[in-house]
Amino acid sequence: MLENRIKTNGIDFDATAEVIKEIDVLADKLKKEILESETNVTVSGKCYYVSEANGNDDNDGLSEASPWKTLKNVNEGPVTYHDGVFFERGGTYRGMIKCRAGVTYSAYGKGAKPRICGSPENGADASKWTLMEGTTNIWVYETKMQDVGLIVFNEGECHSVKRIPSYVNGRYVKRYQRDVEFDIKRDLAYDLDHFCKQDGKLNPDGFPDINDPENLATVYLRCDKGNPSEVFSSIEFSTRHNVVAVGGWFHVHVDNLAIVYGGNHGVGAGTCTGLHVTNCYFGWIGGAIQFYANRPDTNGHGQVVRFGNAIEIYGGCDDYICDHNYIYQAYDAGMTHQLSAGGENDCRQKNIRYTNNLVEYCTYSLEYFLGQPSSILGVRFQQNILVKDNIFRYAGFGFGEQRPEYDCPAAHVKGWDHFNPLDENYVYEGNIFDRSRNMMIHCGAGKKQWLPKFRNNIFVQYLGTEESTLGRYAQNRTELIPYDENVRKVCDDMDFNTEGGLYFAEKDHLYELREFTPKNERD
Numbered sequence: 001m002l003e004n005r006i007k008t009n010g011i012d013f014d015a016t017a018e019v020i021k022e023i024d025v026l027a028d029k030l031k032k033e034i035l036e037s038e039t040n041v042t043v044s045g046k047c048y049y050v051s052e053a054n055g056n057d058d059n060d061g062l063s064e065a066s067p068w069k070t071l072k073n074v075n076e077g078p079v080t081y082h083d084g085v086f087f088e089r090g091g092t093y094r095g096m097i098k099c100r101a102g103v104t105y106s107a108y109g110k111g112a113k114p115r116i117c118g119s120p121e122n123g124a125d126a127s128k129w130t131l132m133e134g135t136t137n138i139w140v141y142e143t144k145m146q147d148v149g150l151i152v153f154n155e156g157e158c159h160s161v162k163r164i165p166s167y168v169n170g171r172y173v174k175r176y177q178r179d180v181e182f183d184i185k186r187d188l189a190y191d192l193d194h195f196c197k198q199d200g201k202l203n204p205d206g207f208p209d210i211n212d213p214e215n216l217a218t219v220y221l222r223c224d225k226g227n228p229s230e231v232f233s234s235i236e237f238s239t240r241h242n243v244v245a246v247g248g249w250f251h252v253h254v255d256n257l258a259i260v261y262g263g264n265h266g267v268g269a270g271t272c273t274g275l276h277v278t279n280c281y282f283g284w285i286g287g288a289i290q291f292y293a294n295r296p297d298t299n300g301h302g303q304v305v306r307f308g309n310a311i312e313i314y315g316g317c318d319d320y321i322c323d324h325n326y327i328y329q330a331y332d333a334g335m336t337h338q339l340s341a342g343g344e345n346d347c348r349q350k351n352i353r354y355t356n357n358l359v360e361y362c363t364y365s366l367e368y369f370l371g372q373p374s375s376i377l378g379v380r381f382q383q384n385i386l387v388k389d390n391i392f393r394y395a396g397f398g399f400g401e402q403r404p405e406y407d408c409p410a411a412h413v414k415g416w417d418h419f420n421p422l423d424e425n426y427v428y429e430g431n432i433f434d435r436s437r438n439m440m441i442h443c444g445a446g447k448k449q450w451l452p453k454f455r456n457n458i459f460v461q462y463l464g465t466e467e468s469t470l471g472r473y474a475q476n477r478t479e480l481i482p483y484d485e486n487v488r489k490v491c492d493d494m495d496f497n498t499e500g501g502l503y504f505a506e507k508d509h510l511y512e513l514r515e516f517t518p519k520n521e522r523d
Helices: 013-035 072-076 487-493
Strands: 047-050 084-088 092-094 104-108 115-117 129-131 138-141 148-153 166-168 171-174 177-181 193-198 217-222 235-239 244-247 253-255 258-262 267-269 276-278 281-285 289-293 303-306 311-314 317-323 326-330 333-339 347-355 358-360 364-370 380-388 391-395 411-416 422-429 432-436 439-445 453-455 458-462 469-475 502-505
Touching (some): 013 326, 013 358, 166 303, 347 364, 364 391, 432 439, 469 487
Parallel strands (some): 244 267, 267 311, 276 317, 364 411, 380 422, 422 453, 432 458, 439 469, 458 502
Antiparallel strands (some): 166 171, 171 177, 289 303
């Protein structure tokens, strides 16, 4: 929490500016602590080592003197329950970690955290880019790959905007003009727009089969300044897969890794027990196509839905810990536990801890939802969830705001208007919520008593803008709560604790940033 922070009961922009300066200091301190954290894990089984600089996949991997080089043996070798896999710091390891039950994945050596990089290669190679015939600025990449959610240049100096036309009756069409065929030359309308064209097989619904890892796409990039490799020294592709795939395994610990450039999730898990993610850095996660919508009742036939969270459990969980992670630029959520409505299966989401994390520039800092089952026999509840001492900043100001959907407003806490049954103890305590483009919180539930409790949190939000609000905090769907001079009284009336402080910020340059082109010009 802030020390000696300025207290104000009114609207005082100068006081808020001082508070933001203090938050800057706290965020920088926490970021440094996370990025420079030492390895402090122990394993009872064998230790395997991986080194980009000194490794060889023909080694046994059992010592720092005989390490593996790539992820091949990490995924296919003898690693088993109680073992640990340690990556040498300073190295880059491309591909996906396919986790195994009971295994710890961490770092050794000195220097920066080892990078687990979802991008298959650095695209800064002039020989791999050729001009599209009939153009002077549309470049085609030689290597085909799975759908690319984002292209990141010079380690985050700038990034692409993904164009996502609908797919109807065997052709790409403009998303909101279904009678107009998508034209690459015309519709990559801005510098660093990109498009992935899949010419492979279709799924049973008649859409490109994006779930088939062998159904690859051609990448088109508009670059007005010339061959992309001559403009940028680093070009990384966030391709459609998880960087660390946990699946439904038990007791997986991911520690002290830098997890970057994944088009799906950074760490992606299904129903599992004992997933711990600690001391990690996540950057540029998500944005790939999740599916093509086939919803004629909502005029959604053939429209693209994108996704991507830094740390996700989809399904039930127990003993789920996210602690001391720095999460930067995720398309959807920084951290989440979730399951949609429908189905007859049970789902218990319990004993969850989100603590001491710094989350910046995600559409949702933390997302949670638990939908109602289709059968009364399905047992679903959330229990014993603590969100404490985190710093959540700039929700909705990252690359995820290029999303095409109009009904997914950003929020630091995104619980939507789902069933969200709570058995006991869902608490937000001692957190800092620093500015959102839209909502600060979006907490809905089937019953009022299922809403999470907020204690001694600090809120800093824009005053009186068209979009920025406190959000929703009520049973089922309600009207948005404005963040204005009356917000304190509204919070008191609905028993929403504001002891930590409510601060009012002026509209600034951050709020004016737009990561996408105007809605009427999208796709």
